[in-house]
Amino acid sequence: MKKTVFCLTWAIIMAVGLSINSFAQESGSGEPDPEEMAEKQTDKLAKLLKLEDWQIFYVDSTLRHDYTAMYGEMKVYQMQRTTNSDIYISIQDKYMEKIDNKFKEVFNEEQWGKYLKNGAAKQQRDRQKRKEKAAKAAARILGDK
Numbered sequence: 145m146k147k148t149v150f151c152l153t154w155a156i157i158m159a160v161g162l163s164i165n166s167f168a169q170e171s172g173s174g175e176p177d178p179e180e181m182a183e184k185q186t187d188k189l190a191k192l193l194k195l196e197d198w199q200i201f202y203v204d205s206t207l208r209h210d211y212t213a214m215y216g217e218m219k220v221y222q223m224q225r226t227t228n229s230d231i232y233i234s235i236q237d238k239y240m241e242k243i244d245n246k247f248k249e250v251f252n253e254e255q256w257g258k259y260l261k262n263g264a265a266k267q268q269r270d271r272q273k274r275k276e277k278a279a280k281a282a283a284r285i286l287g288d289k
Contacts, residue, residue: 182207192262
């Protein structure tokens with residue numbers, strides 16, 4: 145159980161770049177609240193990228209929807225007591241890819257560049273490496289049969 149909670153926590157930290165401990169202390173529940181995390185991330189991006197009101201609305205809607213869906217999917221595995229961290233990471237990667245694709249549509253070129261420079265580019269590279277590694281592993285497994 146502790147390993148599952150650790151894996152879930154690690155995936156969430158990677159997703160938003162914020163400390164889980166601060167959310168747990170503020171909410172008092174021990175589990176991060178996707179709505180609260182979306183709000184904080186939206187505020188951070190609004191200030192960093194100088195977003196217009198319509199962009200703030202779109203970013204907030206995207207984050208609230210995708211964070212909630214991501215938590216819901218992870219919760220299913222957590223309730224099944226899944227301890228394979230790769231599953232949680234793949235779920236997180238799937239939703240972060242969706243979020244990045246939506247942001248690319250909303251941000252102008254300058255905002256997108258700044259977003260990438262502030263950590264998103266590294267996260268995208270890391271996701272791509274994990275994707276390639278998983279594809280190689282799957283090819284090896286299928287090749288062995």
